[in-house]
Amino acid sequence: MALACPECGFELKPYFLESPDYRPCHVCGHETSVLPYPACFVAEQRITQADLRREEEDASCYYHESKKAAHSCSQCGKFLCALCSAQIGEDVLCPACVVSGEKKSQRLERGRTLYDSLALMVAVLPALTVSFSIFGGPVAVYMALRYWKRPTSIVRRYQWRKWLALGLGLAETGGWIWFFTYLALQRRVQS
Numbered sequence: 001m002a003l004a005c006p007e008c009g010f011e012l013k014p015y016f017l018e019s020p021d022y023r024p025c026h027v028c029g030h031e032t033s034v035l036p037y038p039a040c041f042v043a044e045q046r047i048t049q050a051d052l053r054r055e056e057e058d059a060s061c062y063y064h065e066s067k068k069a070a071h072s073c074s075q076c077g078k079f080l081c082a083l084c085s086a087q088i089g090e091d092v093l094c095p096a097c098v099v100s101g102e103k104k105s106q107r108l109e110r111g112r113t114l115y116d117s118l119a120l121m122v123a124v125l126p127a128l129t130v131s132f133s134i135f136g137g138p139v140a141v142y143m144a145l146r147y148w149k150r151p152t153s154i155v156r157r158y159q160w161r162k163w164l165a166l167g168l169g170l171a172e173t174g175g176w177i178w179f180f181t182y183l184a185l186q187r188r189v190q191s
Contacts, residue, residue, distance in 0.1 A: 005032055062094065073097055115147035119165035123172065137172025140165050 003012040007030035016023060016034040025032055059069040061081035069079035073094040086093045119140050126136025144166040 003034060005030060007032075113150075115143060115150050116159075116161035116165065119143035119147070119169070120161050123165045123168035126172070133172045134176050137169045137176065140169030141173060144169060 003016060004010065005012055005025040005028060008025060008028040010025070010027040012032065012034065013026055016032065020033050020035050022031045022033045024030065055068070059079050061067045061069050061084055062078040063084050064081050067081035067083070070082045071080045071085040071092045072078065073080060073085075074091040075093055075097040078094045078096075080092070080094050084095060086095070086098050088098075122136050122143060123140035126132035126134075144162050148162060
């Protein structure tokens, strides 16, 4: 597994996987931390044919009748062979329970709020109706700054949404501040 330094792009040394501590890159010196999946620290498990072979008195896997059951699903109780069982923390889940997302566990992420998209929507939609932008601008700035470091989508997304939402929100807020300041100065001049 090749890991690249986010600064210079050169391959990091394997000792970065040993702990999540920040360490300098051996090429550019940039302090980098690697948070690998817990599976990186588990010894590789080989499943042999002998592990799967079912004898007459053995229970069979729910999905593969000819294979020996090695575990049972923590959620639904189905017997599972070594191929079908998914170890998630202390729980063993069958493929159906993993896919269905019925497991109420903090380890399984079923959805993610995309705050960058929300902030952009709050900045753009009120701008279409000028009167609502008095509230949309500050809310967009708040959301962009408040949730700046929250993870975005599981699929890689770029930061331009956050920057655009922040810029539009600041422009709307600044426009309204300028407008009210202008009105106040006009009233002062007239009186």
